């Protein structure tokens with residue numbers, strides 16, 4: 001076979017690969033939002049729910065997408081290299097989105113702080129920032145940052161965060177096992193640590209304290225609200241006249257924060273969205 005006859009075959013292959021990544025696009029129109037915020041994906045760890053995130057990315061579209069930190073878990077990767085194909089697929093989709101004209105702003109967190117040295121740079125259409133000010137369609141100014149900036153202010157709670165981290169890692173592992181069993185039984189995704197978090201009084205007070213500190217700091221910077229991640233707890237509430245938004249995580253909560261065309265904000269719980277479709281998709285079954 002000469003080079004010329006091989007060319008159409010090669011381009012067909014590439015198109016095929018493209019289709020494989022855009023199944024949702026053909027099944028129905030993507031939901032369009034003005035802005036999407038996602039964070040705490042922790043690519044490079046077993047806890048990362050890449051399959052659910054791929055399903056999300058294939059179902060939605062936006063003018064702007066903010067990656068609010070802890071996208072790649074450099075800490076974990078340094079200890080043990082773990083990088084399945086699905087984790088590549090997540091990055092591939094985001095890069096492709098940037099190439100197609102979506103504004104992609106990446107604000108590295110503490111787990112991917114190695115990317116903070118590239119602040120102000122632009123990689124393949126992805127802007128790297130330390131923080132950002134987002135203006136909503138209804139004219140509100142929101143400070144967007146990861147949230148680990150407040151860890152020092154939270155110093156009194158540091159021991160708790162440390163103890164919490166070890167327990168959380170164990171819970172995350174358990175969560176993977178529990179959901180693998182649930183999938184096999186045809187049951188929808190269920191968050192173990194989400195439930196545990198709401199049961200443990202200390203964790204709850206840590207979370208509400210964090211939210212108050214972040215809102216207070218945002219208030220002193222003269223913005224209307226703040227969007228962050230870091231504590232893996234999706235939330236939308238007003239604290240001392242400041243709108244506090246947390247986009248959650250893709251380890252167990254599987255949540256995103258979105259802004260509608262009107263400026264209205266919403267937290268999307270993707271496991272619930274999938275459950276609403278009334279069936280477990282083959283892609284999720286195979287995961």
Ligand SMILES: [Mn+2]
Pocket residue numbers: 069070109110111146148229230231
């Ligand atoms: Mn973090």
